Amino acid sequence: MNSSTHLDAALRWDGSRLAILDQTQLPHRELWLTLAGAADTADAIRRLAVRAAPLIGIAAALGPAMEVAAAPDPEPGMRLLREARPTAVNLAWAVDRVWAAARAGGADAARDEAERIEGEEGAASAAIAAHGADLLAGARRILTHCNTGALATGGAGSALGVIRELAARGEVEVLASETRPLLQGARLTVWELTRDGIPVTLAVDGAAAGLMRRGEIDAVIVGCDRVAANGDVANKVGTYAHALAARAAGIPFVVAGPTSSVDAALPSGDEIEIEERDADEVRRPGGDLVTLPDVAVRNPAFDVTPAELITAFVCERGVAQPPTAAAIAALLAR
């Protein structure tokens, strides 16, 4: 568990079959699951065995690609997959690309398109890491939220890819906020960074603002599930509070992600559908019931950070700083 082996990928594709690392079992067990097609992939995405916008996109491309050849009618599976989770735009984007290729050119075209998506997203990670590390040069104590590493993308990560590149260039210490309700910071980010030998300290989400105020953090970097045309960002719940605290502390708040997470058709973050998840994720932190079993719960999986709190949006094509509508449109046009 504490081995220093670098995690190469959270999914494996051999040209015809897709296997995924079941992220609900980490950090206790490394369990690989073979998926049977689009419906199976949808189920894995819904229960967060596969998670994070970029990786969801890759799984949503490869998962149905293997089915187009075998299934008599892949469309119902494609539909199910497309609606597995509502917030990350990468999901529909990937399914639509593979489905269009399948209709135009059959199974071979679908597989080629899926592999093209996988390749693009892997290359995007590397480019994001380089752009982000240039932007944050000199920042040593970095706060990140949720998990945006190799478990979240097709490469070394979005925000965590930037952190890895900063660590390759110099000294870095990471503060990981645990990311309730599902604790991806505690479970996944701590595990990935420890494997990489990058110093990481864990804190509860509510502690981050106070630590920023006390001058203990140089910069915040997070991923994104959907970026609206005006630069508003939907990301894991708790992100917005970190952005407010970074602004109050006068430190940069940077969002990193592939352009596949940008939804140019959406005017602002107010129109992003926020997924509400199961109440027991809140009632049972870590598994055991800590409250009354029938207490009412609000459990939005994401929140929206307005563009005016974001120092820069970093994607594989460059940096929008600040992330105005014009700057984002210019990036997309590159």
Add this chain to the structure above:
Amino acid sequence: MNSSTHLDAALRWDGSRLAILDQTQLPHRELWLTLAGAADTADAIRRLAVRAAPLIGIAAALGPAMEVAAAPDPEPGMRLLREARPTAVNLAWAVDRVWAAARAGGADAARDEAERIEGEEGAASAAIAAHGADLLAGARRILTHCNTGALATGGAGSALGVIRELAARGEVEVLASETRPLLQGARLTVWELTRDGIPVTLAVDGAAAGLMRRGEIDAVIVGCDRVAANGDVANKVGTYAHALAARAAGIPFVVAGPTSSVDAALPSGDEIEIEERDADEVRRPGGDLVTLPDVAVRNPAFDVTPAELITAFVCERGVAQPPTAAAIAALLAR
């Protein structure tokens, strides 16, 4: 557990013996513990069987009062108790009052002084509730953090006392943030409000800011562990992030507590000592390990909210709105 019996008090004093409701066991078990004296009270405070600034003050008065008569030298126990936790000023304040009475008038004087403190704090709760409910008249959807009710004070509560009074006057819905690491919102506030029949919804701490931004909250009210002379407030970790979000959403952020929580000798919140607690509180949410067993942890139990984010400070003597140094000094002089 879901009975509608109102909880009268979290401690019982029969004139010579102190029993406390062990809050680490809630909401699953209602276990009463009899304390043996100052050292035993210190232990109960350290491990949060007794918690929250006002209740700590009462326990720290009654706990040693029963020992002054019996112990040959109560001073070591008093010292231990005074240093059990560093942040809430009520602890030293209560011990000092009882100890001064003991030195001046012996066991009877110590017991009288301790009972006077208990009576004052109970009366303070009722007055805070009335002042706070006047201030927040019309607010229906209230967010609160941690637990500030009968489990936290000598009466119906500080912030939760205000909420109870609002509920007695009209319709109220409470959003309780769970309050990691020790989940006092999920474990204690949900339990208290459900017993009272006040509608309560639970959310993770990181969700609160987004819900405020979406216009789902009318006002925030919290308690306090120490109020500096300039109006800065130390309270449960996570409070500061809620204050930033309330300001961004344009809704009131109110702090409620007895004047025993005001430390007039302290110029600002920057000088408040913030207790750092055990790493396993973070590593084991709800009990089970969710991360690597040896990951480094930052676990500050409190944070500081600067006075400029606070709409008003409500205490038994009235309201400081805004809580400037002059307004707080005027309250203390009443």
